[in-house]
Amino acid sequence: MTDYAGVLAVREGRVVLVRERYEEWEDEQWSLPSGAVEPGETPAEAAVRELLEETGLRVRVDQLSLVAEVVVESRDGAARSTAYDYRAEVPDGDFAIDDPDSSVQEARWFLPAEAIPLVGAVPYPPLSQPVAAHLEGAGPTRWTFTYDDAAVAFLDRVYEVTRSAL
Template identity: 40%
Template structure:
């Protein structure tokens, strides 16, 4: 099973998004910093590392709070688990890393409503739907289970039940 961790970071009332190619279409999309959890890494540490790599913004993993855990299942088998966190910073400088295979082209602060609109353009809602809900309602500690039910023009199709409260693992 693959593991992915990401972080929604705030500076005041603004939320940080990064611009990178969509995994399925290759088209540039605004999303929140996230990536694969490396061997031996816990999800919060991975989220903080990805944030630093993709935006230059640094947060202490111990200060992150869980937004949601999302499982993607296909035919009853968990294919992927994502941990999404939130945190704050006072550092306004953004310095996306452009070496080591990083694909982020820009990092920018957005109003939360605009961030929700941009996240809605994603072709992978198991990543962005829980974060959009958090930005809209403030709800945290939710467990989402998404069933992969098919592909349509290179993009996956999902179905999910309403999320349930969970405790961070």
């Protein structure tokens, strides 16, 4: 399985979310700018790249702080993926979406109270729950989502979840 990275970009008390459309989702959702870690990249480098592609906003690796590490694994251990959620202050910059996947439709700033229900509505708990928890004030956390069958985990959304401090 692929590893992923994303950035909770913050400016003047607001966070940026991107409106995305994926075939597996019934409709568009607002989520954290994120994507796959490419070969030769660190998770932090991937997060910086994904933020730039999906929003046009620029941060440096040294501006990132890890707020959640999310492991998704099959109960039998045959499949495993890790996602790294970072936070970064973004002092300036305008939106300029250049998403090579063409899944991002829009980027917008939200107050955390506005962002929590939007992120919470994402139909993939490993993406939605850690980000919503951080927006609600949780400190850095490690999440593990364990599922019974890799083929149906996303569709059935049947997870056993554990959470601990990083």
